[in-house]
Amino acid sequence: MKKELTIFDKPKNVKKLLFVFYAALAALLIADFFIPKHADFPWEAQTNFFAVYGFISYVGLIYVSKLLRPFLKKKENYYEDN
Amino acid sequence: MIPTMLPTGIAPPLIFIIGALLIPFLKGRLKSAVMLSIPVLTFIILVHIPEGKHWVFSILDYDLILGRVDRLSRIFGYIFTIIAFISIIFALKVDDNVQHVSGLIYAGATLGVTLAGDFFSLYIFWEIMAVASTFLILARKTEKSHTAAFRYILVHLFGGLLLLAGIILYYQQCGTLEFDYIGLEGIASYLIFAGIALNAAIPPLHPWLKDAYPEATVTGAVFLSAFTTKSAVYVMARTFPGAELLIYLGAMMTALPIFYAVLENDIRRVLSYSLMNQVGFMMCGIGIGTQLAINGTVSHAFCHILYKALLFMAAGSVLHMTGKIRCTDLGGLYKTMPLTCIFCMVGSASISAFPFFSGFISKSMIVSAAAHDKLTLIWLILQFASAGVVDHAGIKVPYFMFFGHDSGIRTKEPPLNMLIAMGITACFCIFIGIFPKPLYNILPFPVDYVPYTTAHVVGQLQLLMFGALAFCLLILSGNYPSEIRAINLDTDWFYRKGSRLIYVLADQGLNGINRICDNLFARNLSGLLGRFSRKASTMMMLGFLAPVKFFTRDHKFSPSHMEKHLEAIFESGTVPLGFSVALAAIFLTGVMIVLY
Numbered sequence: 001m002k003k004e005l006t007i008f009d010k011p012k013n014v015k016k017l018l019f020v021f022y023a024a025l026a027a028l029l030i031a032d033f034f035i036p037k038h039a040d041f042p043w044e045a046q047t048n049f050f051a052v053y054g055f056i057s058y059v060g061l062i063y064v065s066k067l068l069r070p071f072l073k074k075k076e077n078y079y080e081d082n
Numbered sequence: 083m084i085p086t087m088l089p090t091g092i093a094p095p096l097i098f099i100i101g102a103l104l105i106p107f108l109k110g111r112l113k114s115a116v117m118l119s120i121p122v123l124t125f126i127i128l129v130h131i132p133e134g135k136h137w138v139f140s141i142l143d144y145d146l147i148l149g150r151v152d153r154l155s156r157i158f159g160y161i162f163t164i165i166a167f168i169s170i171i172f173a174l175k176v177d178d179n180v181q182h183v184s185g186l187i188y189a190g191a192t193l194g195v196t197l198a199g200d201f202f203s204l205y206i207f208w209e210i211m212a213v214a215s216t217f218l219i220l221a222r223k224t225e226k227s228h229t230a231a232f233r234y235i236l237v238h239l240f241g242g243l244l245l246l247a248g249i250i251l252y253y254q255q256c257g258t259l260e261f262d263y264i265g266l267e268g269i270a271s272y273l274i275f276a277g278i279a280l281n282a283a284i285p286p287l288h289p290w291l292k293d294a295y296p297e298a299t300v301t302g303a304v305f306l307s308a309f310t311t312k313s314a315v316y317v318m319a320r321t322f323p324g325a326e327l328l329i330y331l332g333a334m335m336t337a338l339p340i341f342y343a344v345l346e347n348d349i350r351r352v353l354s355y356s357l358m359n360q361v362g363f364m365m366c367g368i369g370i371g372t373q374l375a376i377n378g379t380v381s382h383a384f385c386h387i388l389y390k391a392l393l394f395m396a397a398g399s400v401l402h403m404t405g406k407i408r409c410t411d412l413g414g415l416y417k418t419m420p421l422t423c424i425f426c427m428v429g430s431a432s433i434s435a436f437p438f439f440s441g442f443i444s445k446s447m448i449v450s451a452a453a454h455d456k457l458t459l460i461w462l463i464l465q466f467a468s469a470g471v472v473d474h475a476g477i478k479v480p481y482f483m484f485f486g487h488d489s490g491i492r493t494k495e496p497p498l499n500m501l502i503a504m505g506i507t508a509c510f511c512i513f514i515g516i517f518p519k520p521l522y523n524i525l526p527f528p529v530d531y532v533p534y535t536t537a538h539v540v541g542q543l544q545l546l547m548f549g550a551l552a553f554c555l556l557i558l559s560g561n562y563p564s565e566i567r568a569i570n571l572d573t574d575w576f577y578r579k580g581s582r583l584i585y586v587l588a589d590q591g592l593n594g595i596n597r598i599c600d601n602l603f604a605r606n607l608s609g610l611l612g613r614f615s616r617k618a619s620t621m622m623m624l625g626f627l628a629p630v631k632f633f634t635r636d637h638k639f640s641p642s643h644m645e646k647h648l649e650a651i652f653e654s655g656t657v658p659l660g661f662s663v664a665l666a667a668i669f670l671t672g673v674m675i676v677l678y
């Protein structure tokens with residue numbers, strides 16, 4: 001039996017991973033000030049447009065889905081003939 | 083044009099279909115070797131065959147063109163052959179010849195659709211695809227897969243009928259079965275459009291996909307994910323490029339399924355909704371119709387087939403090894419299935435269009451085309467959908483299968499052939515992402531799009547990573563919707579619950595009419611006729627003998643006595659000769675009077 005991995009069980013490793021993640025986010029935000037942009041739309045040239053749009057899209061998606069859930073959710077055997 | 087059957091070999095669809103028919107007679111290594119050699123042989127033919135019309139068969143007045151080769155059909159031919167090869171490797175150890183035969187016929191029919199130059203061949207291969215793919219769902223042999231397969235084939239037969247109706251009207255209008263660009267004008271084109279749209283799973287004609295694919299076999303789902311929808315994309319790209327309707331349908335199609343994908347529990351159902359989202363990008367690209375957009379669509383189809391198959395393979399491997407496929411039942415599998423986990427993450431990165439993975443160099447062409455044409459709202463929707471993909475395919479699929487809460491399941495990696503199939507596909511995804519040139523070189527139109535600009539890389543990374551940040555914050559704050567054991571209602575409610583209503587109406591209505599007719603005709607009317615025919619002769623004789631009553635007062639000739647006497651002799655058949663003669667004479671007199 002292969003030895004099983006437990007890297008993400010250790011909170012130390014998870015913390016390291018999150019640190020790298022947040023650092024990357026910060027790097028992206030800063031990099032945005034220095035890169036040349038050739039935008040098709042005026043707001044694309046806005047600093048950090050995609051960061052904001054990505055974040056808002058994601059949150060919006062989740063919240064609308066949560067809103068829809070009570071209307072769509074049914075038991076697993078909803079379509080089965082009784 | 084080179085209408086010939088000479089050194090160009092056999093038509094690819096026929097190679098697959100004939101090969102498929104050999105399978106039941108083979109065993110072991112020979113069977114595997116034959117199965118693997120089919121796509122290899124086909125690929126070699128596709129590489130060498132020159133552009134033009136090949137494999138033309140004349141039947142009656144019609145020309146069946148089995149090999150219309152140009153840049154568009156060739157690239158689709160390549161990717162279908164490649165993915166057939168990979169899927170066969172993935173399914174190599176399956177001990178069910180039905181699956182092997184149907185998978186090969188399905189792949190072959192898809193190539194038939196791709197290379198068809200006339201509507202007749204297209205239609206035949208279209209229907210073969212529908213039937214063959216149904217067997218991949220049936221082969222799962224569960225109650226659910228049975229009913230799902232039934233609905234699947236019904237829906238596809240319906241779509242096929244729409245297509246057929248359109249083809250017939252088209253032939254009436256144009257006098258030929260050959261087709262190229264059609265354009266949305268007139269009822270024939272709309273019917274053809276609807277038939278193709280059903281196979282492409284454009285809402286509201288989409289529920290069959292999310293209904294049937296999760297019920298297919300572990301290996302069958304990999305075949306299914308590649309062929310039906312993408313061949314529809316090809317046909318749409320050939321017949322309706324630039325159709326404005328497709329831009330809106332495509333944009334809607336990228337946005338709507340992702341809400342469902344957030345809520346779904348079955349991982350393969352999440353992937354099915356994800357499939358619709360990605361095909362939406364392709365439809366939108368076809369609708370925009372510029373060279374950049376069509377290039378984007380074709381390259382996106384190419385890459386999508388690979389990474390979607392990779393994701394279905396990863397999910398299929400998990401299902402194969404653990405028997406479970408729901409988010410609520412899984413988690414922590416990175417510990418015992420690290421390779422599968424990595425392959426899954428490669429697929430997720432590709433579908434999210436992470437830089438250096440295949441999605442980055444393909445999907446962005448479609449988005450860029452929308453920007454070039456100043457389609458603001460469409461561009462915003464496509465970017466929104468791109469961020470949304472990060473949720474369900476980029477994060478949810480790998481997270482809930484391999485990370486998340488530890489489900490306690492300890493298992494092994496899937497068999498070597500499955501790992502190899504996934505490995506090959508993952509390599510393709512990464513190679514295309516880093517070196518897009520070979521792919522760009524076979525696209526229908528020349529490419530001067532440059533994917534790796536600093537702005538594009540940083541912009542895309544921001545979109546994805548800040549989406550991921552949103553995920554982290556939602557999970558940590560407890561606001562992320564939990565995975566629960568439930569299903570979600572989609573537009574198939576109308577024909578699943580709705581059909582019950584039709585059944586009830588038919589029962590009450592038609593059976594009710596049946597009951598009334600039964601009472602009226604079968605029981606009462608025929609009884610009436612029976613009694614009448616029994617008594618008829620008696621009544622007639624009574625009528626004729628009535629004058630006799632006048633002349634005698636003998637009680638023997640009273641009406642009631644006569645009636646009983648006559649009934650008795652007629653029932654027992656002992657009518658005195660005289661009576662019969664008299665009746666016959668009267669009858670004949672009547673006939674003579676009528677005729678003369």
